[in-house]
Structure formats: structure tokens, C-alpha cells
Amino acid sequence: MITLDHAYVLVGLMILAFAVLTALDRSHPTRVRNTLFWGLVAVSMLFGAKLGGLGNGVLVLALVAIGATGKMGVAKPATTGPEERVERAERRGNALFLPALIIPVVAVGGTLAAKYTDAGKWLIGPTQTTLIALGLGCLIAFFAAVAWLRPPVSAPAQEGRRLMDSIGWAALLPQMLASLGAVFLASDVGGVVGQAVTSVIPLTTPLLAVIAYCVGMALFTIVMGNAFAAFPVMTAAIGLPLVVHQFGGDPAIVCAIGMLAGFCGTLLTPMAANFNVVPANLLDLPDRNAAFNGVIRAQAPTAAVMLLVNIVLMYALAFRF
């Protein structure tokens, strides 16, 4: 059975290859720093389970230290030029899309197979099924692409390293924030925040409570970068005690719309790195390092209107059904 551990080894080996190629790349602007950074990430992927809590903590400290010493450069390995690419695109035709399409097809097919067929259950592990299937899809697409395109041996790792460098530090942020959420939960930050909010604003009507809960979800998500981290905090603080228990709102409606109000916050914050910073890096936006980058600017009007809509919907629906 293929489990998360196999996927970790595969990712670890890939990132290790990136680190080794960076070490050999004399033209890399921040060669030592990037080698150390990706080397440590590879160690975490390959041996993380053996390091223990404190060992991993020290590893993260080292990663933070490397990131804090200065900007991380982007590798420029030899690749094809613009004219060459147009020429090749004409020659290869629309078949170029096929390997890229293998990935989602296998990811979805694998997930469904693992849920509904015995052979799928036997093949793919039960935790994080979609991610394992996605990894499998990448592997199949990779071999298909190599067999068809016959690139130079080092090309896949070099091209992958080019893209990984353009994502840079942001690649680690989601993992860091999820870990921060775990620390917050263990230290009961939620209880403290809840008391602070209710002591400052007198939430005396259902509408005020709904506004405080929805806006609180959005704001706390902006700070945490993750609506999942904000949800237990704000719902324990305002959603359950006030909107549900005091004013009689339906818990399913309050929670469903409250979570979606949090998603409006996700659209507005660079802390939600995998949604807002990674794409800005991937798409080479010129303002990718700004807090309010082009992706967030494009989302902001929709997010603001949707926060308002969620408040209206919760107020209109929660006390009626």
C-alpha cells in the first residue's frame, strides 16, 4: 500500500536533488543559503519522523535563521528560449496538454477508487488520500513526459529547481502557520481572545453578534492566514455563546456561514501563502513581495462584498430555520 511516508521520501529525494544541483551551480546568486535551505527541507522530509519534536523544532529555527539572513535568489539553469518554445509548441501540438492533464485525472480517479473500490483501498493509504493520489499522478505524468519528450537527463530536476526557487520561502509558510495554530490551541489563545472581544464591545442584539462573529472570523483569519485556525477561536468566543445560545441561532447555519466569512479573510492576507503568495511568485508578478500583491488586489473587491453578503445571509437565515 502506498502511504504518506512513501510520498515524503519521494518529495525528500526531489528536494535533495534541487539542493545538490544548487550546490553545483556556480552562477546561483545565493548558492550557499539556498543549498542549506533546501537541504534542511529535504532532511525534514526524509528523516522528520526520526528527529522528534525538539529536533524538528531546532530544524525549523535553522530554517528561519537562513530565511532571516537575507533574500533567497532564484536559479537560472539553462533552459529553452522564447522563440525555441514557440517553435516546439507548434511542433508538439495540443498533445503537450496530455501529461499535464494526467495529474488531475489520476488524482481524482485515485481518490475515488480508494474510497469506493477494494483494489483502490489496497493500493492507496487511508490518510490524505487525495494528496497521495496527486503524488501518484505526478509520477505517472512525469514518466509519460520523459518517455515522450526525451529531455536531457538533468532537465527535470533543473526545471523543477527553477520553479521551486521562484516559490522560495513561501513554500514553508503554510506548514509554519498550521504549526503555529497547534501552539495557539495548546495555549488556549482562543479563550483569551474571546474574553477580550466580549469585554470591549457590548453585543446586545442578534445583528451585532452576527457582525462581530463574521468580521471577527475574517480579521482573525487575516492574522492567522487560515480560517481553520480562526474557526475554533471565534466560534468558542462569539459564535456559540452569543449567536447560538443567547440569541437562538441555528448552529449548522451559523458555523457554515461563519467559516465562509473566514474564507473572505483568507482572500485578503499574504499570511495565506499557498493561496496568495505562491501564485504571485509562480506567475512572476512584479509586486509579489508586497503585502497587498496583485493576486490579493484582484480578490479584494469580491472578498469585501462576500463578507457583507455572509453577514446578511447569516442574519436572515440563522434565526429563521
Added chain:
Amino acid sequence: MVAALVTGVLAAVVAGADAAGLWRAGVDTLALFGKAFNDNRYFHITWLVLPVIGLLEREGLQERARMLIGKVRAATAGRLLLVYLVLRQATSALGLTSLGGHPQMVRPLVAPMAEGAAEKDQGEISDETRFRIRGMAAATDNIGLFFGEDIFIAIGSIVLIVGFLEQAGIKVEALHVSLWAIPTAIAAFIVHGVRLWFFDRTLRSAAVKGGEA
């Protein structure tokens, strides 16, 4: 990271610990953080797409995406992204969240296609227009995902809600929760859809203004 350590140490300060106790609180927090960091390694599995996408880009994947859309007469950036919004929201609502995404769909396909459509529509486009289109392509993927996925009953956020309420002594069905995500999903489609509908006009008038300046 700093925030995590501060939180851990502050918790000890509130509890009234001495210097040795504070050190221990810091170390404990670091270990707690490290364990959570290790448990959350699965975020990195997505990066396995990078070598494949890099290889295909080397062979002209983005250029091909632009050519393909350039041939479609009715294609404009706004209309193309509107179609992608429909597909992204619908497939997410069915639980097929990995059909989209930035490394595997937006960078190699959706953004180049939208750029190609704008070039088809307006001829040469400025860098500013190009980056605006890319930003909007990424935004459309996010919005389609966020306001589609909660309709699916087995998605993480629904599981979190049901689990949280159960701990608080309230029993709700996952299906009942996901049902109430539908009004917001429809509203999100209308709001972002209208913005995309006018997106071509916005781009054109921005191009005119840019030309005069």
C-alpha cells in the same frame, strides 16, 4: 515561529514561572512546534508537480495554451475566466478540489490562455495588463475553490465544523452544514462573475488610459 515561542513563554509568565520555568516553557513550545511542523509535512507533496510542469514549459506548454485560445473567435480574458470559475466551483462542490490549483492549472494553462485571449481581443497588451490578467486568473481559482468546496460534505472545513460542534455537545449532520454553504456559493458566483463579465471592459479602458498618458 517567533509568535509561537512568545505565546508559549507568555503562557508560562501568566502562570507565574521563574527563569528556569520560562526556559523550560520555551523548549517545550519549540518541541510542540517541531512536532506540529513534522505532522504538517504533507503540504509539500503538491511540489511533485514542479518537474513535470517545468519539463512541459521547456517544450512550450504556455505558448501552446496561448495559441489554442488565440484560435477561438469568441474568447476574451473575462469570458475565459468566467468559464473557469464555473468549472472550478462546480468541480469543487463535487469534492474534486485537485482539478484546479496554482502550480498545476493556473500557471501552465489558465493564465497563459487568458493572456492569449486578451491578445486575440486587443492585439499587443502592456505588461501592466498582463500582470492584471495573471492576478485575476489566480484570484478566480481561489474564489471558485473557497466558495465551491464547502458544498461537498467530506471537505476539511465541514469535518472541522461537525467535530467542533460535537465537542460542544451539539449534533449536526455534515449534509445539513454543507447545505447552508449553497446560498453563499451562489452569491459568490454572481459577485465574481459580474466582475469577470466587466473585466474585458476594465482592461480595454485601462489600455486606452495607459496609451494617452
